[in-house]
Amino acid sequence: MFTEYQHFIAVDWGTSHLRAYLCLAEANKPLTVLEQVNNVGVKKVLTDFQTTLMDSIAPWAKRFGHLPILMIGQIGSSIGWKETQYLHCPISPTDVISAGTQFNCQGHQITIFPGLRCQLHNHLHDSMRGEEFHLLGWLAMAPQHLVGKHLVCLPGTHTKWVLIEDGKVVLFKTALTGELYDLLSSNSVLIQEKVSDLEFDFDAFIQGADFSLSSATDNFAHGLFSVRSKQLFEGFTTKQAHAYLSGILIGCDVRAAKHATEWALSQLSSIAIIGPPHLNQCFAKALNLCNVKTTLWNVTDATLAGFNVVYQQGIPLIHE
């Protein structure tokens, strides 16, 4: 075990957000997060990746000098900083630990971990970056899921629906639900104003989710415009329109999961949802409309548990 560093920096750098954690790691103990810094995601970086990262961690570098930096997410993709590989499924999430890409940046040892890829029943390929670490942490937090078949839903900018069997990721499917919500609520004709997330209207959400879920064919293409027509003709407020749009999109996503041939949703006793609290609640409500039980897990807890597994196994040494 490699225990030279008591402190390290864990970075989850996705499409929309950078989340950096100053971590204190100790053998056989859970990780302690001392501080957290947020910054912009890979698609939103205005300068360059190095500047964005170094600006984010500057106070920590000042206090602790050169720290190992472990990174996951889209930062390792073709639109990121250094492209790392995609490991083929079926695979155990622990297999990513030894397959990182390492380099030195201003004296800091950076490791970017690889993503996963799989092929679906319709022969299309799919890929993930970051979620394999969330799964790694979740399996460490709840090791009873290392046995048997489990469906995991990871909501976020992109939803990932992941089939796990005996601790291995068998395959997974991606939906652009979160990204579509951001685009349609900010830049489309459907909604004219922003509202605070605190004002979420769950009744309107359920109305939207139910509309998508009860569609015999495909309500999405010819139903999405109802976000606007309900404001024009049914007195919907902007707040209701936001939640209704969210319901339509999440309903569509859950409906596709319900009909996926890769798993039989009705035969699973429960689905684990690993995401931010608000999205966990939304997906749980939509799945409950389909009579599917859910267990909810906080994605930050899972991510940090994932980084701790890496620490406990030993942070890989830099190869230069």
Place this chain on the structure above:
Amino acid sequence: MFTEYQHFIAVDWGTSHLRAYLCLAEANKPLTVLEQVNNVGVKKVLTDFQTTLMDSIAPWAKRFGHLPILMIGQIGSSIGWKETQYLHCPISPTDVISAGTQFNCQGHQITIFPGLRCQLHNHLHDSMRGEEFHLLGWLAMAPQHLVGKHLVCLPGTHTKWVLIEDGKVVLFKTALTGELYDLLSSNSVLIQEKVSDLEFDFDAFIQGADFSLSSATDNFAHGLFSVRSKQLFEGFTTKQAHAYLSGILIGCDVRAAKHATEWALSQLSSIAIIGPPHLNQCFAKALNLCNVKTTLWNVTDATLAGFNVVYQQGIPLIHE
């Protein structure tokens, strides 16, 4: 008949584009377009509507003085300049002519014509602004459609599928297909670079359309990400990705039209498509994949024919 003005300005001002035409109108003759100016759509106006319009028509105002200005489209909506009413379906498109909202702007007499609204089988409401004029012109150009039942597809920023019976608009459905394409091809993780419209790859388009159309349930939510995965793992170029995305979205739209309970697509001998030439071609290809015959009509011709019907009936006098 009101024939004082030989010249007038016709403006189709939608969500994405302003198209202004300097027209020469003569009794019982087709309209002559002397000049055309394009500017930004309602959602993209940076200053204000009055400035945008006056800047656009300034050279014409200089030559001809005060001209009547006839406007259609989103400019008359709640996100536009002056809100005009929505007339209830079923209705003949000619009924909009006498229901405009008139005002004076820097000496120009401006008339904004109303839109249409309807209620669908699922009790949702729908609305259009501008397309009622395209239909008015199309029925004038092809009066054989004044008898019997016809389905008309008007592609654009929003697709409108319109059921016409004996010259009346019975109901219609809106899809955000064009707006989704713009958002997803410019601002999403799916596509990183722009390509010229001239380079459209019809093979990739057909692949995307076929993917959506052959879906037994709902390929959209869990299929859209293939625009990216095909670039990552199947060697798709950016050019192919653009056309494939267009195919997925138009396929989804056509698939919804195929399953709509408001009409029976298979029982219609042919569908009229009224749009810009490139979109006409795309929708025709997708409909042909469903064994539906199409006739193609240029939307600019239809729009101008619509404005000519108004001229021939007499431009309404200003009420002040």
